[in-house]
Amino acid sequence: MRLDFFDLDLFLNIVETGSLTKGAERSAISLQAVSxxxxxxxxxxQVSLFTRHSGGVKLTYAGQVFADHAxxxxxxxxxxxxxxxxFGEELNTNISLWCNSSAQSEYLPLLLPQYLVKNSHIQIDLKEAESNDIITALNNxxxxxxxxxxxxPAFELHTLEFADDPLVLICPEQHDLSHIxxxxxxDCLNYPFVGLMQYHSLQQSIETQASLLNCEIQYRLRLPNFAAVAQVVANSxxxxxxxxxAAQRLAKLYAFRQIKLDGDWANRKLLLAAKNFDELNTTYRHFSQFLVSADLQKILD
Structure with a gap:
């Protein structure tokens, strides 16, 4: 005998309805076929699964064990x-991943090729956006x-840790802070800054921390990306x-000092976020598992 899922489903339909006739109707087969x-x-x-009575059927003890396993x-x-x-979907399956600038420039270029090489039918569409905009897009x-x-804050979302992403201060090699x-x-808000553009969420978070200290950051110049910022800082x-x-990568190109920043706000993490990971389709769940289980330290080294 070959047991199939249809038999198991039929059996449970009979259990739920308490009737061979109703179980047959729910499974869309004849009563004779059910019997x-x-x-x-x-x-x-070599067991009895049901006892028959005038009102329908009732599980035997063996039938209850069978139902549990079914x-x-x-x-x-x-x-x-x-x-x-x-593996049964169309040859080309698209994944859309929204990411902030740090993830997009520092982590994903090294990580995603591994996934794409092993999954030749996948195409990944990266959408760079500010973290607060990504949270809004996930929620809606x-x-x-x-x-x-x-x-x-992303209280309404499910999140998983992806990577440590702390912030550092960079300064010219000949600067008052360079020995710290x-x-x-x-300790550094009295010095002039080179910053990112006003719309950048990282710069907004830095300004928020400064405002909590009743200070306002003095900008000499605002630029669109980390590479431009590093070059200008290196020029004093x-x-x-x-x-x-980003600072470690750019230090190979420009001469500046890196200084660790103290405080929870600076020791941030990158989080993989979704409204509900369990409700994602198979493709997205498989990709999510890859992202959070990757050995980032080995890849980045």
Whole structure:
């Protein structure tokens, strides 16, 4: 005898309705076919699964054990179908990943090629946006998956840790702060800054911290990206704050000092966020698992 999922589903329909006739109707087969299938099950396992009475049927003890296992097997069958669905989809499957500038420039260029090489049918569309805009897009359903800074509250979203993404202060090699190993934001606010453009969420978060100290940052120049900021700082125009990973990369191109910043706001993380990871389709769940399980330290080194 070959047991199939239809038999298990039929059996549970009979259990739920308490009737062979109603179970047959729910499974869309004839009553005679139901009787034959149940009889074959009972003969195969050499047990009685139901007791018959005038009002319908009732499970025997063996039938209850069979029902418990049937539910588990059907659930596993559903999970198997979901896992295999990705391979039965169209040749080219698109994933849209929203990410902030730090994730987009410092982590994903090294990480995503590994995934794309192993999954040749996948295409990834990166959408760079500010963390607060990504949170809004995830909440309203515009985005499915995003990488955001832990600095921004995302209480309505499900989040998983993706990477440590601390901030550092960079300054010219010949600067009053260049000999310091660690400092607080308050220790450097009297110096002129080189910053990112006003719309950039990182710059907004830095200004928020400054305002909490009743200070206002003095900008000598605002620029659109970390590379431009690093170049100008190296030319002794001012100091700046940027992600540590970006500073390490740009230190190979420009001469400046890096100083650790003290405080929870500076020791931020990158979070992978979704409205509900369990409700994502198989493709997105598979990609999410890759992102959070990747050995980033090994890749970045």
């Amino acid at each position: 034959e299938r149940i009889k074959k099950l009972e003969q195969h396992y 539910q588990v097997l059907l659930q596993q069958g559903h999970q198997l179908s979901q896992a295999m669905a990705i 359903g515009t985005a499915k998956l995003g990488l955001i800074s832990s600095f921004f 190993q660690t400092l607080k934001l308050a 125009v001012g100091i700046a704050i940027m992600p540590k990973r």
